[in-house]
Amino acid sequence: MNKxxxxxxxxxxxxxxxxAFMAPQVQAAYHVKKVFTRITVNAGETVTTGExxxxxxxxxxxxxxxxxxxxxRPAVGIVGSLxxxxxxxxxxxxxxxxxxxxxLEEGNPAYLSETAGDVTQDPPEWMQNIGVAVTTTDYYxxxxxxxxxxxxxxxxDVNPVTAGIAGGAATGAAGDENVMIFPNNTFEYHILGTxxxxxxxxxxxxxxxxxxxxxxxxxxxxxxxxxxSPAAFTIGTDAFYVKVKFVVEDVSGTDDCAVGFRxxxxxxxxxxxxxxxxxxxxxxxxxxxxxxxxxxxxxSTDTTDTxxxxxxxxxxxxxxxxxxxxxxxDGAAPTVTDAHTIDSGDVVVxxxxxxxxxxxxxxxxxxxxxGVQ
Numbered sequence: 001m002n003k004x005x006x007x008x009x010x011x012x013x014x015x016x017x018x019x020a021f022m023a024p025q026v027q028a029a030y031h032v033k034k035v036f037t038r039i040t041v042n043a044g045e046t047v048t049t050g051e052x053x054x055x056x057x058x059x060x061x062x063x064x065x066x067x068x069x070x071x072x073r074p075a076v077g078i079v080g081s082l083x084x085x086x087x088x089x090x091x092x093x094x095x096x097x098x099x100x101x102x103x104l105e106e107g108n109p110a111y112l113s114e115t116a117g118d119v120t121q122d123p124p125e126w127m128q129n130i131g132v133a134v135t136t137t138d139y140y141x142x143x144x145x146x147x148x149x150x151x152x153x154x155x156x157d158v159n160p161v162t163a164g165i166a167g168g169a170a171t172g173a174a175g176d177e178n179v180m181i182f183p184n185n186t187f188e189y190h191i192l193g194t195x196x197x198x199x200x201x202x203x204x205x206x207x208x209x210x211x212x213x214x215x216x217x218x219x220x221x222x223x224x225x226x227x228x229s230p231a232a233f234t235i236g237t238d239a240f241y242v243k244v245k246f247v248v249e250d251v252s253g254t255d256d257c258a259v260g261f262r263x264x265x266x267x268x269x270x271x272x273x274x275x276x277x278x279x280x281x282x283x284x285x286x287x288x289x290x291x292x293x294x295x296x297x298x299x300s301t302d303t304t305d306t307x308x309x310x311x312x313x314x315x316x317x318x319x320x321x322x323x324x325x326x327x328x329x330d331g332a333a334p335t336v337t338d339a340h341t342i343d344s345g346d347v348v349v350x351x352x353x354x355x356x357x358x359x360x361x362x363x364x365x366x367x368x369x370x371g372v373q
Contacts, residue, residue, distance in 0.1 A: 030100035037095040046085040051117035064117035067124045070238040070372040104133035151371035156207035162199040172198035190267040193217030206366040218355035235323040235346045239373040242350035243316040245366040251285035253361025259315040261348040272298045278325040280315040291340040303334035
């Protein structure tokens with residue numbers, strides 16, 4: 001009886017082994033089939049195989065990429081077999097084949113999704129092509145360097161083509177809106193006061209923007225003032241900046257010479273009438289930080305930095321993904337600064353606002369740069 005029982009036990013054990021080897025292997029939803037190129041980077045959050053990642057500039061670590069968030073794009077690769085959490089090294093495949101999807105359209109592109117970490121075959125508004133479906137379950141991934149569609153860089157060295165924003169020739173009555181078209185970018189400009197010179201022109205140093213040089217006359221320049229502007233940014237979604245390099249011939253001639261961001265609202269004759277604003281403003285040679293929140297009073301902080309007659313400087317305004325604003329003058333923080341945060345969900349656009357004082361001055365714009373951080 002004992003021998004029979006032992007034989008039964010041995011038979012059951014052998015059958016269990018056979019069944020174990022025959023059973024399908026359990027695996028992750030996504031798995032790596034082939035790696036051509038890879039890198040190793042520390043994760044900034046927990047990531048798993050098959051999730052698409054971007055590198056954050058703030059810490060150099062990998063986070064789930066998102067086509068809808070500027071500081072989480074472009075994607076640099078997809079997580080391979082080595083996964084991990086915050087501060088741990090992970091494998092990022094920049095070129096390779098992964099499997100685990102279903103019902104893919106073979107031969108159609110793969111895009112970074114607006115869902116964090118995901119891949120999609122439906123092109124989102126901000127498109128980054130990251131590969132192609134080679135079967136109904138497999139993607140071949142290849143992560144290229146992408147162009148930021150919001151980036152605008154203009155060195156003012158040729159005369160623009162100008163026109164009224166609604167068509168016809170540019171005009172110079174108070175409140176008129178015109179466009180000027182350069183080889184790389186198109187700008188709008190709004191007339192302050194009454195101008196007989198109706199369009200900026202190129203000089204040896206850049207774009208002569210003061211027009212008539214008359215007390216209380218001036219100009220506002222931007223890339224559009226609505227949420228549909230290519231340079232419109234949404235707080236909580238985008239992290240962005242603007243930097244403008246220019247020359248002021250006589251600083252006593254500036255009532256205002258401001259660079260920064262303001263709300264996506266109608267042009268105002270008075271800079272203090274905007275609902276929202278964050279800017280560096282040159283007033284009679286002194287450089288101020290000025291901000292407005294929700295149609296409140298203008299908050300003004302003297303940086304104690306100054307601008308001398310005939311000097312060339314660059315004013316820079318940066319806004320992070322949470323709306324916190326920082327400022328730089330010629331690449332360095334102002335001597336005295338001020339904290340300001342733009343409300344989440346607000347849409348803002350870059351602008352330069354110039355208004356002559358009684359002394360009057362020439363204003364020459366050398367370069368303009370605006371884009372995402």
